[in-house]
Amino acid sequence: MGVPLGSGAPHPGCVFGPAALRAAGLKERLAAAGCKVADYGDVQVLPSLACGAGRPPNVNNYAALRAWTCAISTHAYELARSGAVPVFLGGDHSLSMGTINGVARxxxxxxxxxxxxxxxxxxxxxxxxxxxxxxxxxMAAAFLCGEAGLDDLLAGGPRASIAPDRLTLFGLRSVDSLERLLVEARPITVTSMADIAAGGAMAALESLLARVDACGGVLHVSFDVDVLDPSLAPAVGTAEPGGIDLSTVLLILERLRVSGLVRAVDVVELNPPLDDEGRTVRLTVDLIAGLLGAAATDVLAADVLAAEGLLAVS
Ligand SMILES: [Mn+2]
Incomplete structure (x- = not known):
């Protein structure tokens, strides 16, 4: 399902994400990777839903985002209940307030x-x-953990928060100062980019998967394209240097796929107008196929593998 939402971010280019991923053949790639795929189109938002919103301080575009969050949450709940593994194509990361609320419900x-x-x-x-x-x-991860200040965002609709000890922040390398204090005050698992650069990605992932498995849990993967190094994925709204490289992200997605624990996915912050001849979009399609349907090395074009030094060219 597409979620062409951009008003939660400073640059509106994310609204083109769903159309770009469809045009790059996402559905066909997933089908070729063995998935049974249905495209539910884009989330539609009734303007009337934006009425009656008292704007809290310090939230831009609040009324529109409240209407979006309500609509997204309802769709996410229905898709999860259908037995499907919903994949939400963003859109900026505020969409996860709706998707994860609905899936958690x-x-x-x-x-x-x-x-x-x-x-x-x-x-x-x-x-x-x-x-x-x-x-x-x-503010999306804070909202889904039930932090205060956005209590009206679902307009009285059902809210299903996640206990902070069931949240893992993975690939972190840019945190605001007060935000850091709040994260540190909560029992959130953090796997920083420094941990990953030191070779800790897979151990952290194994630890999480073991915890999920041990209690009969399931996993929602909220994938922000900006976790990747900007040299690999330049088309994001808020690029940060020093991100995850291709071989590491492929290993991570492969391990998640094999675990069988992933029951919902967000793909967010893709900003197609900033792309370099479509390569971030194409890579994102490859990565989604790698997460959901096929062995990682089968999803990448040979030229991408060669350029990243993952394939010997004689
Ligand atoms: Mn994000």
């Missing part, structure tokens, strides 16, 4: 713990009280 009914793997250069753990920008995409 379903798994709460199933009495199975939902864990969230937040793969992102940023913590997205600001609240209205501490945000330096007012952009909702930087």
């Amino acid at each position: 379903y798994w709460r009914e199933m009495d199975r713990p939902l864990f969230v793997l937040w793969i992102d250069a940023h913590a997205d753990y600001n609240t209205p009280a501490i945000t330096p920008t007012g952009n909702l995409h930087g």
